[in-house]
Amino acid sequence: MPVVAHLWDPPRVSQQSPSLEIAPAVEIYYDPDFDLWPTSSAVPGAHISLSGDLTDEQIGSVIHAGLHWFYYDDEQHPAATIEEYLGRAANREAEGTEIVVWGGPAFADTSTGVTMMPGCCVAFGERDEVYDFLAGRSAFAYLGHSPDTGLAIDADQILITQHDDEDRVLATIECPRDQLDAALAVMESEIEAFLAALPAWTTRHVPNHATALIEAITEGLRLSALIEKETP
Template sequence: MQPVLETGAADEDFALWPTAAVEPYGFLVLDGRLTPQEVGSAVWRIADANEDAPAPDPPAAFLYGLLTAEHLLAPGGFRVTDGVTGAVFAPGCCNGLEEWREWLDVADGTAEGWFGHDPHAAAERHGGTVRLTVDTRAGSGQVIELPVDGLRRLLAGAEQDLRDFVRLAGCWAERQLPGHARALTAALARALALEPSP
């Protein structure tokens, strides 16, 4: 299980900080192992998804929505790959990492999870097993089944990956955007639905 950010369309004109060449409309894995340019791409994508009213200087204008909005978006979700069958459970359009805690409801058996469309990925608990359906509208029937305890371990690992990314992004921001580093780090943690560390 990996937390992935949907990359969206490439912006050839973006020049506020260095970014990596990422596949348009693909996924960028968020963890503590990203290069500085990949962190720049991730921050660009999350800020772009929350772009709002302008502020006086160019970085602040671009970051304004991310730094000030009450409800933040981070397009993407958790991707699960079955190492045996090769089936890939990927987030669909309109799913966001800000909603990742819904996986906990699935693990608890209190809710079924919907993870976007195209593909229409869904998850539900059946007794001690969680069934991940890759695409509920496809006839392929690709399903990944996990024991509930295994899902909880995967979720803990994915949450740690998100925390590692935010920590890495905070260090990146100290170098790239020192005037906004603290606020940006806090905003990224909110956008990724991370509770404050104890």
């Protein structure tokens, strides 16, 4: 049964599709002068999709994206060494700060090429709002702004719609609910595969700070419920 179209519904950019993919997209911090470990060249607003097959440069960019809050001191002086940089991150609890990684689910209909990237000002861990919405615990899921992505449920169908700041429709994707659930499960497995690749990367590039760095990035990427479950 397709999603029922009402008079106020947006026009469909894609047809109902069994080709939904959801990638865990991390927004990369644009810092062309950073050289404490290998990173990918990036432009402002670029994203990297997490997986277990990223290059050392891509992994390095994801890590710097999560920790860059600690790279500069109060006077905006960058850390001169890895020890100084990661030392600041390790002291985050004493300073009352947290690891925040920008990004979230990137929706794609592979049969039409329709793609919806995460909006601005959404933290990676906030994807738990999608699960709350699907479970009926919340009336909506926040997925950032500029653009704004929304989810709607009608029976066993999901409608994903993305709008610009003037509420104009940029794209829509419609799919069965079970396909959305399956795509979300794949997304979570890609995140876990990325985390599983971190120990080898830290051995190569920051062997003296491996444990602290892995804990910090895990804090920024995993859902809060998973972090709490693993905390003694």
